[in-house]
Amino acid sequence: MSAQSRAISHSRCATLRSSRFVIGGHGFCVVAFFAPCILAIIDPMNYWLMKSEPDVYSIDDLQRAGKPSMWEGCRNYTVRNFMRDSMKPGDLAFFHHSNAVPSGIVGVMRIVGEPYPDPTQFDPTSEYYDPKSPEQNPRWLARDVEFVRKFARVVALQELRDTAGLEEMFVIRRGQRLSIMPVTASEWEIVLALDGL
Numbered sequence: 001m002s003a004q005s006r007a008i009s010h011s012r013c014a015t016l017r018s019s020r021f022v023i024g025g026h027g028f029c030v031v032a033f034f035a036p037c038i039l040a041i042i043d044p045m046n047y048w049l050m051k052s053e054p055d056v057y058s059i060d061d062l063q064r065a066g067k068p069s070m071w072e073g074c075r076n077y078t079v080r081n082f083m084r085d086s087m088k089p090g091d092l093a094f095f096h097h098s099n100a101v102p103s104g105i106v107g108v109m110r111i112v113g114e115p116y117p118d119p120t121q122f123d124p125t126s127e128y129y130d131p132k133s134p135e136q137n138p139r140w141l142a143r144d145v146e147f148v149r150k151f152a153r154v155v156a157l158q159e160l161r162d163t164a165g166l167e168e169m170f171v172i173r174r175g176q177r178l179s180i181m182p183v184t185a186s187e188w189e190i191v192l193a194l195d196g197l
Contacts (some may be wrong), residue, residue: 046086047183048093049105049171050145059095059107059150068112068144072108072120073128074139079180083115083141085181093145094183094191096171097154104156105191118142151197165190 050071052058062069074080091111097103117138120128133139161172170181183191 031179039187045185045187046088046091047185048082048087048091048111049096049181049183050093051096051098051179053099054097058097059109060146062095062109062145063150064123065145065147068146070142071140071145072118072142074118074142074179075128075130076178079178080139080141082180082182083143087111087115087143090115092148092188093180094188098179100154102154102156104154104159105151106154107150109145110148112144115141115143153196155194155197159194161193163190163194 008185046080054060074083089111093111094105095107095109097106115137118128118140119142120126120129121133121138121140122135123129124131126138130139157172160166160169166187167170169183170178171186
């Protein structure tokens, strides 16, 4: 798990024990050192689902880039707040192809670095241009993502609907239009356990 840790440190340690557990849909890892002790609680990793139309930007484009790439163009305040307040470096995300045949999850990527102003909001030639967003106080943010893996097949929306344990997954909720949404640790594991990925 790539995450920051908080530690209460002591000068000597001899024994290391660790355990992982889930609270509120998020995975935690506790690492404890004894004699005398250091107790470190690793911040939970968050999981996400991020949508892109494959004819605009696909998982193949991200894989070909071979380096972290900008995820830009989000123009929804809920999504902006996710990117700013909840998303952390090291978080993992499902790459979801939307408006595709079929639409569905096609792989995994990782969040890299901190949020920064989306440059397309200031570009008059961009479809994401926002003339009401001041450069001194930008309205919209971008995040960098890097390729982790491409699935051997698409996990289509209907398969997600038909899979036990995913009944409350945001992406299959009626009327859900967000381009970025949280995924619980349990939902993450269930999807990764599907056959043929």
